[in-house]
Amino acid sequence: MRWSIEHKETWLHQTNPTVKLLLFLPMFIVIVFVHNPNVLINWTIGFTALFMLFSGYRMKHMLLFFVPFFFIFISTSSSMILFGKGETTWFRFGLIHVTEESFYRGVHLGFRTLLFAIFGLMFALTTKPVFLFYSLMQQAKLKPKYAYSFLAAIRLLPIMLEEFQTVHQALKVRRAAKAKGFRGKLELIKRYAIPLLSQSIRRAQRIAVAMEAKGFTNERARTFYYEMTLGKYDVYLFAVICMIVAMGYYVADAFPYVPIKDVR
Amino acid sequence: MQTKGLKLTDVLTTVVVAIVFGIVYKVWGPLYYAVKPLGLHLDQLIYGMWFIAATVAYLLIRKPGVALLAEVAAASGEFLAGSEWGLEVLFYGFVQGLLAELVFAAFRYKRFDVAVVSLAAVGSTIASLVLDFYKGYIDQLAWWNLTLFIGARFVGAIIIAGVFAYSLVKALEATGVTQLLRPTTKEDYDSLDK
Secondary structure (H helix, E strand, C coil), X not given: CCCCCCECCCXXXXXXXXXXXXXXXXXXXXXXXXXXXXXXXHHHHHHHHHHHHHCCECHHHHHHHHHHHHHHHHHHHHHHXXXXXXXXXXXXXXXXXXXXXXXXXXXXXXXXHHHHXXXXXXXXXXXXXXXXXXXXHHCCCCCHHHHHHHHHHHHHHHHHHHHHHHHHHHHHHCCCCCCCHHHHHHHHHHHHHHHHHHHHHHHHHHHHHHHHHCCCXXXXXXXXXXXXXXXXXXXXXXXXXXXXXXXXXXXXXXXCCCCCXXXX | CCXXXXXXXXXXXXXXXXXXXXXHHHHHHHHHHHHHHHCCCHHHHHHHHHHHHHHHHHHHHCCCCHHHHHHHHHHXXXXXXXXXXXXXXXXXXXXXXXXXXXXXXXXXXXCCCHHHHHHHHHXXXXXXXXXHXXXXXXXXXXXXXXXXXXHHHHHHHHHHHHHHHHHHHHHHHHCCHHHHCCCCCHHHHHHHHC
């Protein structure tokens, strides 16, 4: 959804959004059932390379995108490293108990999250939401009322952002933009949420009436402003993913980085 | 004209509300890993925010299917906004929404009180824990740590997606906006006869 960041259109942008989604989503399940950290490290390298080389964004932007991943890596792996079960103790201090097993398991978890993040970023940065929903209607037979609702909602975001700023400034002037404590914070969220939600609901109602009048709900025999098709780039993407997956397994077997094959 | 299932109006309102929460979900990510280093699973107390779209949408629109749609839409919004967790949010959103939906279905979509939404929040928590079990090897944490982890998540979910969601919708009711959304009830007809 980052329209504003300049980038080149690469073949990853040309792939069909539905195909891309159908290729990426099963990877989640595949990754969850991989317990060998070597394989995950190889895949992380492979898919990071795919992302870096072909997403069409500038290097400095891509590196910026990776900053939060660093925190995610630390935060997902740290609990397991510090508090996980294991036999071979490396370090013990009070409740903290670092073992060899828990360390590798923690690092494995970190790479797993990193991979999900890379897939997510790769998808989000190379897919226009408009094309995604048009493609879902045409290739995945998503009902138009759902697809157009999503598209309308995305269009409303800038208006909501503007409203958020208005509310924020209004609260600031009244010195009500800050609150102390957990209850206070929840109360504060409410102060922002009520006007934003109520306005959004009213607006959604008006738009829905207009959309119904214009026949956006027609289920059958409708035409589309954008015709989405399948093409050779979808085959390329499929081939590249298969290649990285296979290479990852092969390299993990031939040149392992860590001597552990199963972190459970 | 009464059609089966959700009408465009319902879908659009649900999705719009859900996308607002999708943005909140996105912002919640950095907050979540910012409180993580503070200590022992304090972060789990705020995890419940990721279940709130389902309960709020259900309380607002009060129709079958809304909770699932809202949670999926919020997750998609978070995903398209470039979530740090990437693809997994779609799975989490779907399963969390599904279990919340099942709780509402178990009450035949007839109850709209704190107890039911809290139960739905518990349902979503279970859903997220099942996925964490596969994804995060949480069963491999030391037992005291795991208890703390699960306990904190349940408590946070009930407070945020249960009680807070309920009070949020109560406040929205005061603005009168919910009258646009809900199906007409028997009381509405009765009030016409008075």
